[in-house]
Amino acid sequence: MSKRPLEGIKVLDFTHVVAGPFATRVLGDLGADVVKINSESRALASNMPEHPFYIMWNRNKRALALNMANDEARDLCRTLAEQADVVIDNFSVGVLDRWGVGYEDVKQNNPGVIYVQMSGMGDTGPWANFVTYAPTIHAISGLTSLTGVPGREDIGIGYSYNDHQAGLHGAVAVLAALESRRQSGKGQRVDISQFEIGVNFAGPSLLDLFASGEAAKACGNKLPYDNAAPHGVYRCAPAEVTTTADERWIAIACMTDAHWRALKEVMGRPDWAEAEVYDRTAGRGANSNEIDQHISAWTAAQNDYDVMKICQAAGVPAGVVQNGADLAERDPELRRIDFCHKIEDIHPVVGQTYADRLPIHFEETPCDAYTRVRVLGEDNAAVLSDWLGISQEEVGDLTEREVLK
8 A cells, every 4th residue: 555645754733623633634634643632631622532523623643641730741742742743733822832842842852843833813923812713813814804795794704714724724834844844954933823814815805905995895695806797696496494404505606798698598598688788797797686686586496406407517607505414415526435434443432433535636645544533542552652662561650640641
């Protein structure tokens, strides 16, 4: 079997919640030996090994339980860090320094270490000590103000979008720093601000301000920079449902006049669509609300997947608004590649778990092996033996003295 790209790379993982664990999950999927540091005192809420967040973001890692309130545990942790290729955390600034595992401590005996810090606001500056989670990062970075609908700029994003983007940035940063070390022989500290990542993705608000002097406003499903129409999400059959979860919707985005002409054919060339004013993008943009009403009336009587298929067959960009059940049980492409992969090793507490596959397909070094999330301290003996050569008897002694906990 071919080796995965990052096999042999040791990662000491102090991350929690989503952003950091997502970064290290990517590294684990790529073959790195990721050792997740946790403890009984920290195994709360989303940092509990049985929590859905934890199960989702911590596959392909080994679990080491260290009681960081214990001086000997902190010494052991520093020794592990001195063996690591990568140390990564997304704590607030200064936590690892207080544990004696800060960059300056580790690099003394491990000058080649890649030390990645993924704090909310970055390591320096007036907001460096802010406590942040996804909703606050979305708000302060400008993402919330862009993702509502006109008149409701407070709606924002309903899931941890910036956490996932930060995780990808963290993984990319590690790969770049490893390549830099391969060329120069030098390690380095990498400071990642999740706030700056959010601002990076809120680019349109800055672009509008620089170009016109006015900040961009929330525009719902419309394009903020173009008159493309129809460009929206439209209700499909059934017209009457008992809960919002039962509603079916489809996105249709006509970016060109050719798309519009094709959509007219799909709809059977209704009389309203033949109005000359709709022939050009500018005319459709100026009358987009009227067009949306007509298209909504047409889609309301149609099955969402049927609309998508006939639109796509005609070259019209269209996609069903799929929910979790659609993705896990119905989507033919995801079923074809076994995207929601059943992990054979049954979790001793929660039972069957699944892996959403790494969406990168390597031809020569496939990354399609997935191990279940580990329970607290499950790999204490194996990790300490592999990384430090500590015997089973010594591990038992460390456990009795509550160094491992």
